[in-house]
Amino acid sequence: MATSRSNGIPVPAVRRLSLYLRQLESLAANSRKTVSSRQLGEALGLTDAQVRKDLAYFGQFGHPGVGYRVNELVTRVRSILGTDKTWNVLLVGAGNLGRALFCYRGFTKKGFQIVAIFDRNPAVIGTHPDPSRRIPVQPMGELDETVRRRNIRLAILAVPADHAQSVAREVLDAGVRGILNFAPVALRLDESVPVAAVDLSVHLEQLSFQLAGAPPQPKRNAVHAAARRRR
Amino acid sequence: MATSRSNGIPVPAVRRLSLYLRQLESLAANSRKTVSSRQLGEALGLTDAQVRKDLAYFGQFGHPGVGYRVNELVTRVRSILGTDKTWNVLLVGAGNLGRALFCYRGFTKKGFQIVAIFDRNPAVIGTHPDPSRRIPVQPMGELDETVRRRNIRLAILAVPADHAQSVAREVLDAGVRGILNFAPVALRLDESVPVAAVDLSVHLEQLSFQLAGAPPQPKRNAVHAAARRRR
Numbered sequence: 001m002a003t004s005r006s007n008g009i010p011v012p013a014v015r016r017l018s019l020y021l022r023q024l025e026s027l028a029a030n031s032r033k034t035v036s037s038r039q040l041g042e043a044l045g046l047t048d049a050q051v052r053k054d055l056a057y058f059g060q061f062g063h064p065g066v067g068y069r070v071n072e073l074v075t076r077v078r079s080i081l082g083t084d085k086t087w088n089v090l091l092v093g094a095g096n097l098g099r100a101l102f103c104y105r106g107f108t109k110k111g112f113q114i115v116a117i118f119d120r121n122p123a124v125i126g127t128h129p130d131p132s133r134r135i136p137v138q139p140m141g142e143l144d145e146t147v148r149r150r151n152i153r154l155a156i157l158a159v160p161a162d163h164a165q166s167v168a169r170e171v172l173d174a175g176v177r178g179i180l181n182f183a184p185v186a187l188r189l190d191e192s193v194p195v196a197a198v199d200l201s202v203h204l205e206q207l208s209f210q211l212a213g214a215p216p217q218p219k220r221n222a223v224h225a226a227a228r229r230r231r
Numbered sequence: 232m233a234t235s236r237s238n239g240i241p242v243p244a245v246r247r248l249s250l251y252l253r254q255l256e257s258l259a260a261n262s263r264k265t266v267s268s269r270q271l272g273e274a275l276g277l278t279d280a281q282v283r284k285d286l287a288y289f290g291q292f293g294h295p296g297v298g299y300r301v302n303e304l305v306t307r308v309r310s311i312l313g314t315d316k317t318w319n320v321l322l323v324g325a326g327n328l329g330r331a332l333f334c335y336r337g338f339t340k341k342g343f344q345i346v347a348i349f350d351r352n353p354a355v356i357g358t359h360p361d362p363s364r365r366i367p368v369q370p371m372g373e374l375d376e377t378v379r380r381r382n383i384r385l386a387i388l389a390v391p392a393d394h395a396q397s398v399a400r401e402v403l404d405a406g407v408r409g410i411l412n413f414a415p416v417a418l419r420l421d422e423s424v425p426v427a428a429v430d431l432s433v434h435l436e437q438l439s440f441q442l443a444g445a446p447p448q449p450k451r452n453a454v455h456a457a458a459r460r461r462r
Contacts, residue, residue, distance in 0.1 A: 011276070012243065014437060014440055015433075015437065017440075018430075018433040018436045018437065019433075021436075022430065022433075026417065045242065080440065080443075081436045081439060081440045081443070082436075082439035082440055082442060082443025083436055083439055087435070087439055089435070096327075096330055096331040096334045096335075097331040097334075097335065099327055099331070100327040100328040100330070100331035100332075101331075101431070103327045103328075104327075104328065104431060105415070106415045106430060106431055106432045107431065107432050107435065109415070109432070110432040110435070110436065111439075112432060112435045112439075153442055154435060154438055154439070154442070156435075177442055178438035178439070178441065178442050179438075180434050180435055180438060184336075184337045184340075186257070194437075194438050194441040194442060195438075196434040196435075196437050196438050198431070198434055199249075199253065199337060200332070200335060200337055200338065200429070201337045201338050201340070201341040201343060202246070202249040202250075202253075203411050203427040203429055204318070204320070204338065204341070204343045204385060204387075204411055204427075205249045205252075205312045205313075205314055205341065206245060206246065206249065206425075206427050207385055207409035207410075207411060207425050207426075207427050208312060208313035208314055208318055208342075208343075208385070208409070209245055209248075209311065209312045209313055210409065210425040211313060211384055211385070211408055211409050211425060212311075212312070212313025
């Protein structure tokens with residue numbers, strides 16, 4: 001079982017912690033006060049035993065006869081994940097994907113603030129990918145100074161595959177400590193550097209697996225199901 | 232344990248199948264002929280037992296004294312995942328993220344071809360998000376006819392959160408059977424509909440967890456580590 005580098009907790013348990021947090025935040029938004037491990041698991045397709053086991057890695061959260069207190073657990077999980085504070089993040093790559101990520105509101109909502117964007121291409125330096133924010137694309141030469149001044153610890157790479165490795169080293173040399181890599185290539189870095197890779201096609205593969213394995217259904221069913229849902 | 236809807240195989244095993252495929256494709260690109268479960272697992276931070284257990288859900292692939300034959304396993308895993316053929320995919324949403332996904336080359340490489348793009352906004356209808364392809368943004372009214380004519384089974388949603396639910400129903404009514412949702416909202420759909428949700432901030436949470444849990448390191452170490460790597 002792969003374990004997280006810093007503390008020996010299985011990586012899948014840490015991943016599920018993010019899922020629990022999403023679910024808990026949605027319960028909190030609906031003013032739910034408490035939730036059981038069974039209810040939390042059901043919404044995510046997990047057993048109550050799995051939920052209890054996962055959370056036990058991080059502490060003692062349940063209350064006998066009550067279950068989990070939603071707001072309390074949200075606060076504690078955010079603190080465990082380190083998202084109870086705001087992280088300053090930089091982004092390298094001002095192409096289509098980089099600009100989309102720069103404008104993606106989901107990051108800010110979770111405490112990740114993209115405060116700088118860099119590119120190697122002189123043609124885009126100084127342009128504003130998000131007109132509503134006064135953040136121009138900077139040249140790579142300003143990396144060091146910006147990382148230091150804005151206290152940046154995380155970098156998102158949205159660069160072509162053949163640039164990713166050299167850009168990863170540049171951001172690490174500048175003081176960044178974790179990398180989220182959107183380039184479709186595996187980075188070769190020191191094992192101590194936390195790296196997460198995003199391959200968007202993996203998600204489509206999971207869907208095609210389900211469709212390829214499922215018996216064919218006439219289109220009529222989908223229409224009827226939708227009609228039922230609208231009632 | 233959550234299991235895939237169509238066949239009772241645990242969802243995490245199906246997810247890891249995608250990871251094995253990436254690794255195998257990279258081995259094949261480097262002309263590697265065979266690989267052991269230990270070697271395959273090591274590259275992904277998994278034990279050899281986990282690799283063997285996962286693959287056993289899908290068939291008998293190993294050869295005694297040889298391990299797995301790389302090209303053979305690539306072919307069989309692609310067939311299991313349904314990516315041995317090309318899937319026609321539609322995309323709804325021609326904003327920043329939609330345009331980025333439309334141009335994302337990783338999908339095509341894995342057998343997913345975005346053949347149509349739709350939007351509700353009249354201002355973008357008829358524009359070409361990727362000038363190198365002759366695919367204009369279509370109005371939602373053309374959904375049914377396009378899904379039928381192009382035999383589309385998968386849809387990617389890159390629409391605002393408050394539109395996602397109604398757009399999901401529209402694409403299902405048109406005959407789509409699986410949805411990849413980038414909108415930051417949980418879709419309420421019939422349980423039989425395969426849905427994958429992408430929340431890009433989850434990946435950053437996993438990194439912040441590792442950094443929040445790790446002891447602080449002076450920047451000097453990163454520079455020295457990088458210098459060592461360059462030697």
